[in-house]
Amino acid sequence: MKMIFWLCAAIMIIVITFMGAYIVFGGLPFFGHTNIIDFLLGKKWNPTGEKFGIFPMLITSIYGTIGATIIGVIVGISTAIVLVEILPSKVTKVFSAAIDLLAGIPSVIYGFWGLTVIVPIIDKLWGGKGAGSSLLAAIFILSIMILPTIIRMTEVSLRAVPNEYKEGALGLGASKFQYIFKVQLGAAKSGIMAGIVLGIGRALGETMAVILVSGNAAIIPKSLVDPVRTLTANIAIEMGYASGVHQQALFATGMVLFILIMLINFLLTQFIRSAERRSGNASKI
Amino acid sequence: MQVKYKDKITFTVLICISLITIGMLLWILGYIFLKGFGNIDLVKLVPPIIATLYMVVIGLGIAAPIGIGAAIYLNEYAKGGRFVRGIRFATESLAAVPSILFGLFGMMFFLTSLKLGFSILSGALTISMMVLPTLVKTTEEALKTVPVSYREGSLALGASKFATISRVVLPNALPGILTGVVLGTGRIVGETAAIYLTAGTMYRLPASPLESGRTLSVHLYLLAKEGISFEEAYGTALILLLVILILNLFTYFIGSKLNKSRVK
Numbered sequence: 005m006k007m008i009f010w011l012c013a014a015i016m017i018i019v020i021t022f023m024g025a026y027i028v029f030g031g032l033p034f035f036g037h038t039n040i041i042d043f044l045l046g047k048k049w050n051p052t053g054e055k056f057g058i059f060p061m062l063i064t065s066i067y068g069t070i071g072a073t074i075i076g077v078i079v080g081i082s083t084a085i086v087l088v089e090i091l092p093s094k095v096t097k098v099f100s101a102a103i104d105l106l107a108g109i110p111s112v113i114y115g116f117w118g119l120t121v122i123v124p125i126i127d128k129l130w131g132g133k134g135a136g137s138s139l140l141a142a143i144f145i146l147s148i149m150i151l152p153t154i155i156r157m158t159e160v161s162l163r164a165v166p167n168e169y170k171e172g173a174l175g176l177g178a179s180k181f182q183y184i185f186k187v188q189l190g191a192a193k194s195g196i197m198a199g200i201v202l203g204i205g206r207a208l209g210e211t212m213a214v215i216l217v218s219g220n221a222a223i224i225p226k227s228l229v230d231p232v233r234t235l236t237a238n239i240a241i242e243m244g245y246a247s248g249v250h251q252q253a254l255f256a257t258g259m260v261l262f263i264l265i266m267l268i269n270f271l272l273t274q275f276i277r278s279a280e281r282r283s284g285n286a287s288k289i
Numbered sequence: 290m291q292v293k294y295k296d297k298i299t300f301t302v303l304i305c306i307s308l309i310t311i312g313m314l315l316w317i318l319g320y321i322f323l324k325g326f327g328n329i330d331l332v333k334l335v336p337p338i339i340a341t342l343y344m345v346v347i348g349l350g351i352a353a354p355i356g357i358g359a360a361i362y363l364n365e366y367a368k369g370g371r372f373v374r375g376i377r378f379a380t381e382s383l384a385a386v387p388s389i390l391f392g393l394f395g396m397m398f399f400l401t402s403l404k405l406g407f408s409i410l411s412g413a414l415t416i417s418m419m420v421l422p423t424l425v426k427t428t429e430e431a432l433k434t435v436p437v438s439y440r441e442g443s444l445a446l447g448a449s450k451f452a453t454i455s456r457v458v459l460p461n462a463l464p465g466i467l468t469g470v471v472l473g474t475g476r477i478v479g480e481t482a483a484i485y486l487t488a489g490t491m492y493r494l495p496a497s498p499l500e501s502g503r504t505l506s507v508h509l510y511l512l513a514k515e516g517i518s519f520e521e522a523y524g525t526a527l528i529l530l531l532v533i534l535i536l537n538l539f540t541y542f543i544g545s546k547l548n549k550s551r552v553k
């Protein structure tokens with residue numbers, strides 16, 4: 005029986021290796037057509053003219069992720085502090101349920117809501133070439149979508165800070181908020197960072213919601229209200245009808261995305277490891 | 290005095306920001322409920338609902354045994370070392386890979402290499418890989434909550450290791466495992482990108498899993514993207530949201546049962 009369970013566990017490794025290999029080998033032949041520098045830094049994406057430069061999409065993905073992360077971190081960490089330190093435990097339960105629900109809402113519903121609510125609002129306020137479908141709309145939607153991830157991870161690591169820290173700080177005459185900002189957040193740092201990195205991964209990988217609100221023009225955005233296209237959207241929109249070199253170019257796009265995500269995941273494991281080491285030390289005290 | 294004043298400002302700012310989180314949720318829920326309420330046309334939604342059911346049953350049918358088996362290996366048999374670290378890294382990586390890349394892989398592997406074509410089966414195979422990490426993690430957590438003394442007792446009575454796992458450990462971990470399965474169901478119901486690329490978009494009653502079919506999420510995506518009918522889209526969104534709400538309530542129900550049995 006042990007062998008069967010062992011096999012189940014081994015499937016995890018097989019799946020990820022197989023998938024990585026398939027995407028990399030699907031994308032590599034493309035570099036016989038366009039070299040990697042032209043691919044990454046080329047500013048024109050025109051499949052019919054066989055021009056494959058993903059720079060506009062790459063920069064959009066980076067802008068979108070950074071924007072969403074900044075908003076998500078500010079709102080997320082504040083919400084987590086309120087949950088852990090301020091609200092009475094009965095209210096916290098309801099609040100927690102709300103956050104679970106926020107995490108469970110399918111991305112296509114976020115996208116649909118963004119398309120029918122947020123995009124018209126942006127159009128009315130600032131206009132823009134995409135009539136509201138814009139980088140700003142994408143950032144807005146993404147920041148809501150990564151909130152539950154950041155809140156949960158921050159909440160868990162704030163709760164993991166040993167009570168002695170609080171007693172010590174308050175005993176020395178610190179106010180509640182001096183304790184939260186100068187002691188508790190510092191002690192929970194690695195866990196919070198892990199949450200942020202997880203959020204970054206989610207924002208970078210989100211596809212359908214972004215397609216619905218961003219306008220999907222493969223241009224470098226000059227302002228927040230320009231229509232844009234992310235790396236993920238590029239694959240999802242064109243994969244259906246692509247063939248030949250075009251399909252290979254999309255696989256190469258997937259490869260870039262895969263490598264970015266793996267780098268982020270590597271960072272994440274480092275943060276989690278250091279968080280575990282910290283909590284290990286704390287329990288020894 | 291000054292610290293107190295500062296604390297009051299911080300307090301107010303924090304509360305206001307956290308209200309944004311709740312406000313957004315209420316805004317989304319309220320909007321979909323209000324707009325969707327009069328627009329539900331169940332007859333038109335039958336094909337997507339059937340396709341979604343197929344997807345959930347086949348996807349979990351593949352993923353649940355593998356995920357639970359892997360968790361049993363990690364928690365009951367493994368003694369650490371390089372292989373276990375490899376599995377953990379693989380699980381974390383699988384959880385981090387965006388769904389669009391699963392779709393890309395599924396399209397290349399199940400559609401092109403295995404020649405399954407756009408079909409519910411291709412979609413279910415692809416999505417089963419996506420829910421594996423959730424199942425492994427929740428099952429492992431559930432197995433960890435079963436006290437070691439249960440296992441020792443069973444082994445001391447002469448039961449074999451496998452009998453201990455199947456008769457003692459698994460029944461006690463069942464509520465936790467069920468939570469994982471429900472979470473997996475939610476993930477499958479809500480997934481769009483991976484299914485869109487592998488199961489296709491055929492709008493008709495799927496006769497068998499070998500045919501293409503569109504799930505509720507894909508249906509909503511297409512309605513919204515192509516602007517065919519926003520009325521139908523609102524109705525579909527509401528149904529989708531209700532399914533997610535019910536699944537969420539279900540996990541709470543299991544959770545509270547679990548807590549009660551622990552208090553005993």
